[in-house]
Amino acid sequence: MLVIVLFLCGFGGFLLGNQYGHYRRLSPLLPWYLSAFPPRPITVIQWFHRQIQLIWHYKSVAGKCRGRPLTPVYVEDWILTIHRENPGYSCRRIAALLRHDLKRPIDKNNVARILKKHGFSPPPSDRSRRYQQEPTWRTFLNNHNVCGMDFKTTFDIYCRQVFILNIVDHHRRRLIWSRATYNPTAQWIAQQLREAFPFDDAQGRIMVMDRDTAFSHVAKHTLPGFGMQVRRTSYRSPWQNGVVERFNRTLQEELLDYLVPLGLRHLNQRLTEYRHFYNTARPHMTNGGDPPVISDGNAANDSNMSQEPERYRLKSVQWVGGLHHSYRLNAA
Structure with a gap:
C-alpha cells in the first residue's frame, strides 16, 4: 500500500512538474527510484501539499483572461481614423481627443502600440520642456487674471511682412484675440484691445508684454485707461512671456505652415476660424485634455454612450478647411 502511495505521489509530481515550469524539480523523482532511495515522510507530505496548491x-486561472483587458476593435478603428486624417498628431494628442471628444480614456502608450500593430509609424514623443520658470513667475503667470500679448510675423503671397497680434489668457490658455495687419501702429493696437476687451472685461486684469516700441503708447495710456495693470518683461527675456511665445509656435505649426495668405482679409478669416477651433475643440494638456472653452455640444456628446459604445458611429468635424478635425459619436 505504501509503495502505491509513493508511486502516485511521484508520478503525479512528475506530470504536474512538467505542466508547470516552476515545479520541474519534481520530474526526476521517477517511480523506479523509490525502491532504492525511499523518500522521507516529510517529502511525501510536501508533495501532497504542492499538488493541492x-x-x-x-x-482559479483556467478559462480566465489574465492581464489588462483588450482594447475594443471599434476603439482601434477610431484611432486609425484619427491618425489617417491627422498624420501629424502625436499619440498624446490622439489619446486626448479620445478622452475629451469620445469619452473613451486610453493611455498614449496604447495608442502607439495600436498604430505600430497596424503598420503606422507613431510621431515622435513630445519634447520635454527646456526651461523652468522661477516659482514667483509661475505663480504670477498662472493667475487667472493674467493675459499676455505679442506679435507673430509671417509673409503674404507678395512677400510682404504681416504682423499678427495674439492675446492669450493664462488661466485656461484661451485665445482672446488674433488679428493681422501690415502696419502695427499704436492706434491700431489700441483699437484691437477695445475689440478684444469690450465693456468692462479688462477691469482688474494684468497684461504681460515685451518691450517692443509699438507697445509703448498702449502700455502708458490705453491699458491703464481700461483698468489693466501692465507688466513688461526684461530685455531679451522671451521666457517671461512664455504662454504667448508657445502659442506663436503652435500657430506656426498648425496654421501658418500650411497657408499662403492672399491678403489681410484672407488671413484674418483663417485666424478667426482657427481661434474658434483652438478655444472649443483643440485639447490642451494644461486643462487635462479639455479645450479652454467647454461648450454645451461637448457636454451633450457624453449622453447615453456608456452602455453600448460600439453602436455609435464616429463622425469627424472639419476645422480650418479640413486642416484639423474634432470627433463626435452619433447613433448608428
Missing part, C-alpha cells in the same frame, strides 16, 4: 491554482 497546483490543483487550486489551475482551477
